Each structure stands twice: as C-alpha cells, then as structure tokens.
Amino acid sequence: MVLSVLRYRSKRPMSVVCLIVKKKEYGMRGWLAAGLAVCMAGAQATPVHEYNLKNGMKVLVREDHRAPVMVAQVWYKVGSSYEVDGITGISHVLEHMMFKGTDEYASGEFSRIISENGGRENAFTAQDYTAYFQTMEKSRLPVSFELEADRMRNLTLPEEEFLKEVQVVMEERRMRTEDNPQSLAYEQFAATAWASSPYRTPIIGWMDDLENLSVADLRAWYLKWYAPDNATLVVVGDVDPEEVFQQAKKYFGPLQAGEIVAPKPRLEIEQRGIKRIEVKAPAELPYLLMGYKVPVVHTAEVEWEPYALVVLAGILDGGTAARLESELVRGGEIAASAGASYDAYDRLESLFLMSGTPTTGHSMKDLEDAFMAQVGKLQDERVTAGEMDRVVAQISADKVYEQDSIFYQAMQIGILETVGLSWKEADRYLERIKAVTPEQVQAVARKYLQRDHLTVAELVPQPIDPKQPPRSGGSAHVH
Amino acid sequence: MVLSVLRYRSKRPMSVVCLIVKKKEYGMRGWLAAGLAVCMAGAQATPVHEYNLKNGMKVLVREDHRAPVMVAQVWYKVGSSYEVDGITGISHVLEHMMFKGTDEYASGEFSRIISENGGRENAFTAQDYTAYFQTMEKSRLPVSFELEADRMRNLTLPEEEFLKEVQVVMEERRMRTEDNPQSLAYEQFAATAWASSPYRTPIIGWMDDLENLSVADLRAWYLKWYAPDNATLVVVGDVDPEEVFQQAKKYFGPLQAGEIVAPKPRLEIEQRGIKRIEVKAPAELPYLLMGYKVPVVHTAEVEWEPYALVVLAGILDGGTAARLESELVRGGEIAASAGASYDAYDRLESLFLMSGTPTTGHSMKDLEDAFMAQVGKLQDERVTAGEMDRVVAQISADKVYEQDSIFYQAMQIGILETVGLSWKEADRYLERIKAVTPEQVQAVARKYLQRDHLTVAELVPQPIDPKQPPRSGGSAHVH
Numbered sequence: 001m002v003l004s005v006l007r008y009r010s011k012r013p014m015s016v017v018c019l020i021v022k023k024k025e026y027g028m029r030g031w032l033a034a035g036l037a038v039c040m041a042g043a044q045a046t047p048v049h050e051y052n053l054k055n056g057m058k059v060l061v062r063e064d065h066r067a068p069v070m071v072a073q074v075w076y077k078v079g080s081s082y083e084v085d086g087i088t089g090i091s092h093v094l095e096h097m098m099f100k101g102t103d104e105y106a107s108g109e110f111s112r113i114i115s116e117n118g119g120r121e122n123a124f125t126a127q128d129y130t131a132y133f134q135t136m137e138k139s140r141l142p143v144s145f146e147l148e149a150d151r152m153r154n155l156t157l158p159e160e161e162f163l164k165e166v167q168v169v170m171e172e173r174r175m176r177t178e179d180n181p182q183s184l185a186y187e188q189f190a191a192t193a194w195a196s197s198p199y200r201t202p203i204i205g206w207m208d209d210l211e212n213l214s215v216a217d218l219r220a221w222y223l224k225w226y227a228p229d230n231a232t233l234v235v236v237g238d239v240d241p242e243e244v245f246q247q248a249k250k251y252f253g254p255l256q257a258g259e260i261v262a263p264k265p266r267l268e269i270e271q272r273g274i275k276r277i278e279v280k281a282p283a284e285l286p287y288l289l290m291g292y293k294v295p296v297v298h299t300a301e302v303e304w305e306p307y308a309l310v311v312l313a314g315i316l317d318g319g320t321a322a323r324l325e326s327e328l329v330r331g332g333e334i335a336a337s338a339g340a341s342y343d344a345y346d347r348l349e350s351l352f353l354m355s356g357t358p359t360t361g362h363s364m365k366d367l368e369d370a371f372m373a374q375v376g377k378l379q380d381e382r383v384t385a386g387e388m389d390r391v392v393a394q395i396s397a398d399k400v401y402e403q404d405s406i407f408y409q410a411m412q413i414g415i416l417e418t419v420g421l422s423w424k425e426a427d428r429y430l431e432r433i434k435a436v437t438p439e440q441v442q443a444v445a446r447k448y449l450q451r452d453h454l455t456v457a458e459l460v461p462q463p464i465d466p467k468q469p470p471r472s473g474g475s476a477h478v479h
Numbered sequence: 480m481v482l483s484v485l486r487y488r489s490k491r492p493m494s495v496v497c498l499i500v501k502k503k504e505y506g507m508r509g510w511l512a513a514g515l516a517v518c519m520a521g522a523q524a525t526p527v528h529e530y531n532l533k534n535g536m537k538v539l540v541r542e543d544h545r546a547p548v549m550v551a552q553v554w555y556k557v558g559s560s561y562e563v564d565g566i567t568g569i570s571h572v573l574e575h576m577m578f579k580g581t582d583e584y585a586s587g588e589f590s591r592i593i594s595e596n597g598g599r600e601n602a603f604t605a606q607d608y609t610a611y612f613q614t615m616e617k618s619r620l621p622v623s624f625e626l627e628a629d630r631m632r633n634l635t636l637p638e639e640e641f642l643k644e645v646q647v648v649m650e651e652r653r654m655r656t657e658d659n660p661q662s663l664a665y666e667q668f669a670a671t672a673w674a675s676s677p678y679r680t681p682i683i684g685w686m687d688d689l690e691n692l693s694v695a696d697l698r699a700w701y702l703k704w705y706a707p708d709n710a711t712l713v714v715v716g717d718v719d720p721e722e723v724f725q726q727a728k729k730y731f732g733p734l735q736a737g738e739i740v741a742p743k744p745r746l747e748i749e750q751r752g753i754k755r756i757e758v759k760a761p762a763e764l765p766y767l768l769m770g771y772k773v774p775v776v777h778t779a780e781v782e783w784e785p786y787a788l789v790v791l792a793g794i795l796d797g798g799t800a801a802r803l804e805s806e807l808v809r810g811g812e813i814a815a816s817a818g819a820s821y822d823a824y825d826r827l828e829s830l831f832l833m834s835g836t837p838t839t840g841h842s843m844k845d846l847e848d849a850f851m852a853q854v855g856k857l858q859d860e861r862v863t864a865g866e867m868d869r870v871v872a873q874i875s876a877d878k879v880y881e882q883d884s885i886f887y888q889a890m891q892i893g894i895l896e897t898v899g900l901s902w903k904e905a906d907r908y909l910e911r912i913k914a915v916t917p918e919q920v921q922a923v924a925r926k927y928l929q930r931d932h933l934t935v936a937e938l939v940p941q942p943i944d945p946k947q948p949p950r951s952g953g954s955a956h957v958h
Contacts, residue, residue, distance in 0.1 A: 084563035086743030195670040264565030273757025
C-alpha cells in the first residue's frame with residue numbers, strides 16, 4: 001500500500017505535491033506485504049493516545065521524540081470507492097481544490113504558509129481515503145491545525161480555479177494512464193474483474209467524467225464528506241498527547257458535525273467463471289495481470305485468512321529468495337519481471353494479484369502457465385518452514401525502517417482507522433503473521449486461488465511508432 | 480425493443496401488471512428490427528399533434544378512430560441507465576411504489592379506479608425510460624389524467640409499503656435472474672462488455688443494492704426525476720387532439736416544474752481488445768452471447784449507419800429465410816437456436832448481439848466459429864438484392880400488425896421522445912431502411928463487427944440436480 005505510492009509533482013503554483021496512492025496499478029514490483037509490515041511492526045513501539053471531539057472527530061496521537069518534528073495528518077473517509085459512475089475521480093479533483101482557498105485564506109495561501117513555517121506537505125487520494133499531511137517543526141502544530149480546520153468546512157471552490165484545476169487533472173490522467181500502457185491495462189483489468197464493487201473505477205476517474213465534472217458536483221461532494229465526524233486527525237512526533245488534544249479541541253472543536261450517510265455496501269456479485277481481456281495499446285513490452293477475488297481483514301469471515309494471504313504473497317514475491325524471482329525470473333528465465341501482491345487492509349473485498357512480463361524467448365502463455373504452476377504448487381504442497389521463516393523475518397526486519405519514519409507510522413494509523421479497522425490492529429499484525437501455519441497458507445491457496453474467480457488481462461503491445469511492428473504479435477489466449 | 484417485453488404478474492394486491500422491458504436479455508429469438516418496424520411503419524398513418532405545457536411537459540396526440548378507445552401513456556426520462564452504482568434497480572422499485580398511494584388516493588386506489596372504469600394498465604421500466612400506461616374507453620381519459628397527474632408529484636412513499644414492495648422486487652429478481660441461467664449470463668455479459676456506460680447494470684438492480692435501498696433513496700429519486708418537465712404524455716386513440724390538450728392543461732398544467740439536471744454522459748471508454756467470460760450456473764443447455772459495440776441513431780456520427788445495422792440484423796435474423804436460421808440452424812445444424820439483434824433506438828451507444836445454443840453434436844467453439852464465419856461473410860461479400868428485398872419487405876409488412884395496436888403506436892412515440900429523438904423519426908424510418916445499400920451493410924459489418932470491440936460470454940451449464948453431471952463439460956475458449 002505504501003511502497004507503490006507514486007509521486008507526482010503537479011503544475012500547481014505552490015509546488016504542492018499531490019500523490020495518488022494507486023497501489024497495485026504501477027508495476028507491483030515491490031512486496032506490498034513488506035510495505036505493510038514496515039508500518040505495522042513499529043506500531044508496538046509506543047502507545048497511541050485516542051481522543052474524541054464532541055463533533056465526532058477522532059484524534060490519535062503517538063509520541064516519537066527522536067527528532068523535534070511532528071507530522072499532522074487529516075484523514076477523510078472518502079475516496080474513489082465512495083464515488084459513483086458519472087463522477088468518478090471527484091475525490092481526487094476535490095483534493096486538488098483543497099489548496100484553492102477558503103473564506104479566510106486565498107488560493108495558494110495554505111501552501112505558502114506551510115512553506116514559510118518550514119513545513120512540507122502532501123495530499124493523497126486513494127480508493128478508500130483522502131488525506132492531507134504536514135510535516136513541521138513541533139512548535140508549528142497550531143499552524144497546521146488552524147489551516148486544516150479552516151479548509152475542512154470553509155472551502156470556497158471558485159469556479160475559475162476549478163476550471164483550471166480539472167485541466168491539470170486531465171493532463172495528469174493523460175500522463176499517468178492514457179500514455180502508460182501498464183496503467184491502461186490495469187484500469188481495464190479492474191473494470192472487468194469487478195462488476196459491482198466500487199473498486200472497478202480508476203482513482204483518477206474516467207476522462208469523460210472529468211470532462212463533465214462541475215463545481216456544483218464538487219461542492220456537493222465536499223459538503224457530503226468533509227466534516228469532523230468523517231475525519232481522523234493523526235499526529236505522530238515530538239509532541240505531548242494531551243497538549244495535542246487541547247490544540248485539536250481549540251481548532252477542530254468548533255467545527256460543526258456533518259450529516260454523514262454511510263456509503264452503500266456495493267458488494268461484489270459472485271464471479272461465476274474466469275474473465276479474460278486483451279488490452280491493445282502502444283507499448284514496448286507485453287504485460288500480464290492476473291487477479292483472484294480474496295477477502296481482507298475488514299471483510300474476512302475467518303480471521304486468519306487475510307494474514308495467510310499476506311504470507312502467501314510473501315512466499316511468491318519478496319526479494320530474491322521468493323519463488324517468482326527464483327523460479328520464474330532467474331530459474332526458468334520465463335519472466336523478465338514477475339510479482340505478486342495482496343493488501344489485507346483494503347476496505348472491501350480485494351484481489352490477489354500476480355503480474356509480469358515474459359522474457360523475449362517466452363510467450364504470454366508461457367508466463368501465464370508458469371504463474372498457474374506456482375498456484376498449483378501452493379495448493380498441492382505445503383510451503384517449507386524455511387520459507388515461512390523468511391517471510392516472517394522479512395516483515396520483522398522491516399521494523400527498522402518503519403521506526404525511522406513518523407510519516408509512515410501516522411499513515412498506518414490513518415489507514416487502519418479509515419478503512420473501518422482500528423489503529424490497534426497494527427499492534428496485532430506481526431503476532432498474527434507469526435501465527436500463520438503452512439497448512440493455512442495451503443488452505444487459502446486452495447480456497448481463493450480458483451480459476452472461476454480469476455480475471456486475466458493481457459497487454460498486447462501495439463507499435464509506438466506506427467510505422468514499426470510491435471515486438472510480438474497478439475496472443476493465443478483470448479481468441 | 481417491443482417484442483421482447485416480458486410480462487410478469489406481480490404479487491401486488493390489485494394485480495397490477497408490472498413489465499420490465501429487458502430487451503435482449505431473454506433469448507432474443509424475435510427479430511427486434513422487425514419489432515421496431517411494427518411501430519415505425521404505421522407512424523405515417525396519421526399526424527402527431529404536439530403541444531407543450533408551460534411547466535415543460537410535452538403532450539403528443541395521434542388520432543385513431545377505429546375503436547372507441549384510447550391509450551394514455553406518461554413517459555419519464557429515467558430508467559436504469561440514469562442510475563449509479565449503489566442504487567441500481569431504484570427506477571424499477573419506484574415504478575412499483577407509484578401504485579402505493581398519494582395524499583389523495585391510498586395505496587391500491589389507483590389500480591382500483593382504473594379497473595372500475597373498465598381500464599387496463601401497465602407500467603414499464605427499461606434502461607432509458609419508465610412509463611405508465613392506461614388503455615380505457617375514450618370518455619375515461621380524464622380519469623387517467625387525474626390519477627397520473629396526482630402521482631407525478633404527490634406520492635407518499637410510505638415506509639411500510641416500501642419494505643413490502645422491495646421484497647416483491649427481490650423475489651422478482653430471484654425468479655427472473657438468479658434462477659434463469661440465460662439472464663444471469665446476460666447480466667454478467669453486460670457488466671463485462673460495458674466499462675463505464677450505464678448499460679452495464681441490470682434494470683432490476685444488483686441484489687445487494689436492493690437489500691440496501693431505503694425509502695429515503697426512493698424519495699430523492701422521485702423528486703429528482705418525476706416532474707412535468709421530465710415527462711411526455713402520449714395519447715393515441717379515438718380522441719380529439721385539441722380536447723386532449725385542454726384536459727392535459729387542466730390536470731397536468733398546475734403541476735410545478737422540477738429542477739431537472741441532465742444525467743452525466745458516461746460515455747463508454749474505448750474497448751481495446753476482446754473480452755471473454757465464462758458464467759457457470761445450473762442450466763440444461765449452454766448459451767453463447769457475443770456483442771459488438773455499435774452506434775445508435777441518437778449517437779451516430781454517420782446518419783445511415785444505424786439503419787444499415789438494422790438491415791444487417793435482418794439479414795442474419797428474421798424468419799426462416801434469414802442466414803442464421805437457414806445456415807446455422809437448418810443448414811449446418813450447428814445451432815439449436817441462433818439469433819442476432821440490434822436496437823437503433825437506445826439512448827446511448829449499444830451492442831450488436833448474436834446469441835445461441837449449439838446442437839448436441841456441436842461445441843460452443845463450433846457455434847462461435849459459425850457466428851464468426853457469418854460476420855466474415857458479411858464483411859467479405861455484399862448481401863444480395865434478394866436478401867435486401869426480403870428485409871425491407873418484412874419491415875413493410877409489419878405495418879399491418881402495427882396499425883392494429885394503438886398501444887404500440889403510442890409506445891413508439893414515447894420511446895423516440897424519451898431517448899432524445901423525436902416522434903418524427905418514426906415517419907422517416909422506413910424510407911431510411913429502404914435507402915440502405917448492400918455496400919452500406921458491408922461497410923458497417925467491416926467498421927463495427929471488429930474483434931477488438933467484441934465481448935463473448937459463455938454460459939457453462941452446471942448440474943441442476945447437483946448429483947447429475949451437466950450435459951457438456953466447460954469450454955476450451957476461456958482457459
């Protein structure tokens with residue numbers, strides 16, 4: 001979830017960095033389970049202090065006194081999975097607009113003030129959340145709070161700024177998706193894999209929806225979701241929790257609660273057989289995406305299953321010792337790249353993903369067969385104790401990195417709270433991973449990695465220079 | 480569009496007949512083009528008188544004095560293609576609720592009064608419209624108008640009635656979709672073929688959405704779409720147009736206009752390669768669905784293309800002389816049934832569909848190859864003058880049936896108006912069909928029946944009695 005964050009420097013005047021957390025959409029070479037572990041493991045370091053404001057806003061504070069800095073993050077329970085057809089991408093456009101002025105501060109003032117106070121800021125839009133972050137010297141916490149509280153309820157959303165900003169977003173879409181064959185393939189893959197789940201639409205939105213978005217739509221979206229009772233404030237750093245709470249009361253306390261109506265569940269309908277698509281786009285290399293429907297912690301009926309899936313992902317993908325790297329990339333030399341990923345902390349039923357690119361000497365069919373053989377092996381044979389140890393060791397080792405970052409600590413707390421879990425989940429994570437048995441890994445492989453719940457997308461490269469033929473012809477898979 | 484209307488007698492106390500127009504979803508054995516022609520051709524019979532009320536309501540009247548009856552229809556521009564994820568099926572549930580009482584008339588009164596006046600009534604929900612019809616002795620027109628005007632703005636939507644009615648609809652869904660393998664396959668086919676078009680969701684809605692629908696959702700939907708400026712009143716029968724207009728003014732004139740916001744365009748994203756799914760469900764027989772993305776009259780950039788597609792559908796499917804019947808069913812005996820359909824009067828980009836079931840001696844692959852061979856033949860060779868004549872003759876001959884039905888005359892006017900065309904389109908239809916050349920049929924076959932814009936769904940029968948094996952194993956298509 002964290003490792004695949006894409007950094008994008010927008011054309012905003014104040015050089016605000018806007019991040020769309022498009023996990024899984026861009027290559028998936030990292031080991032996401034490890035990424036989670038980074039955030040998880042350190043959660044045991046110091047306790048989280050939990051407060052609630054009367055308007056429904058939750059305040060979570062963790063002390064970390066290694067450096068005289070703090071990160072303040074405001075997490076909203078809204079993102080692309082809250083959107084409906086016709087206004088896809090609206091959460092992300094609204095994130096852009098959050099820098100475009102309030103009654104109190106004109107457009108751009110927010111970023112200028114943070115910057116003048118030596119702060120760094122970010123904003124993220126993902127499927128399940130929209131979040132705003134400032135990292136500042138610890139005494140500047142009130143600066144962050146005042147500005148965040150102000151824009152939570154007082155955004156002006158001027159039409160002329162909107163008209164400019166939506167163009168910026170459309171350009172972002174062109175760069176990141178239209179001109180990126182793997183993203184394009186992922187987007188169509190997700191739209192096929194999911195029939196009724198909101199995970200079927202792209203975070204950045206369909207171009208046609210962006211073209212037809214209005215400032216009235218944004219205003220309605222803002223009023224619907226931006227309220228203290230739909231927000232979590234997370235502060236990690238060299239701070240005193242009680243003092244943070246007092247400041248939070250001072251700045252966020254006066255805000256009026258919203259009238260938050262929970263989004264419709266929009267459960268995915270039962271998949272009753274394999275789905276398969278081709279995606280033809282100008283590209284250098286083919287690319288294969290395979291995804292199985294799987295539960296996550298938030299939806300799991302059997303508590304240990306998501307953790308077993310995390311371990312399973314670690315068996316396949318997690319450095320050079322993992323199976324995909326050792327057997328498909330180095331061993332068989334079938335894949336130029338191959339990855340597997342699974343995010344246990346999505347809000348809704350998710351996908352266990354495998355993806356890769358065949359080597360020049362191998363076809364997409366070879367690569368798919370190799371992935372299927374890996375699945376078969378996981379179903380037929382128990383993973384070894386040695387492999388289990390490697391996965392747990394990797395997750396544990398990641399603690400080191402995690403403790404270095406107050407940002408990721410805060411991010412993990414924010415994600416867990418926002419997807420309907422609790423920050424306490426972080427404290428249990430490592431212990432649950434350690435409790436997974438080889439039998440459980442085999443059991444989830446058998447239960448969930450089933451052909452009838454699989455979606456396969458194949459990027460079929462088309463000439464980038466239309467005068468040149470593509471590297472390889474189509475595929476024999478999807479007739 | 481008309482021929483595949485499904486009749487369903489609901490469990491409503493007043494035995495109101497509720498029709499969902501699920502064109503294309505149920506077998507598609509009829510020749511839809513002919514069905515359209517039925518309605519079209521007769522449109523030239525007598526002129527349509529057009530009036531506009533000050534509140535934005537359009538009134539269209541056609542005289543037909545053969546019998547002392549009239550049909551009155553109220554058409555709303557709302558249907559499943561106006562819905563968004565999370566509230567799919569809401570238009571249809573609202574149609575049910577339209578019989579559940581207003582401030583003036585208690586639940587069930589509507590149907591009782593119509594019945595007491597010797598009238599028959601229907602209501603339809605489709606992708607692009609919701610419509611309410613009464614057929615009555617001509618003097619009873621004011622009865623119909625008074626009741627329809629009343630429920631256009633004064634529905635009470637009592638919660639207890641809603642809770643009962645949504646159960647009725649869920650049962651309807653179980654009977655029509657969950658327990659109907661072809662419907663189930665069609666539903667998943669549409670959800671795969673369409674990525675961003677609203678045609679991807681079922682008219683009856685996803686079960687999970689029905690389960691989570693609230694009377695507050697319905698109230699909002701009613702307020703949003705049920706207003707005179709979003710409605711067309713169509714009257715056909717033994718009436719005097721000017722008198723009908725006076726009555727319309729009297730009953731509908733006082734209604735306040737709504738604040739209608741046009742739905743988002745939600746254009747379908749470009750399909751970049753074939754899509755293919757398996758749908759496993761308890762069934763006796765396999766079933767193949769193939770659909771190509773095609774324009775319709777409302778979206779066409781080249782005016783004649785939709786008419787050429789209508790003729791193309793007629794070449795393939797339209798009685799025993801048509802190619803599918805003569806070459807696939809009788810000739811090669813590959814198909815136990817085979818059909819093709821296309822509806823030129825959808826509101827949005829549509830699908831050219833082919834569907835069928837192989838004979839016992841043939842595989843799904845054989846059937847698909849046979850369909851593809853038919854497509855190839857249409858692309859490679861011009862259709863003969865004889866075949867062109869047959870299609871035009873068939874459409875022309877259908878005039879006879881059409882003139883028999885004031886109901887279908889009114890329905891055609893209503894559909895055309897509601898999908899954004901004009902009733903005048905009906906007068907031009909036959910002439911445009913006649914103007915289609917063999918070259919144009921070949922041109923649309925080449926331009927639109929392209930593999931990269933094709934979606935294929937295969938119903939793979941599972942045992943109905945789980946103890947018995949299915950008729951045939953899966954398929955070699957979708958690995």
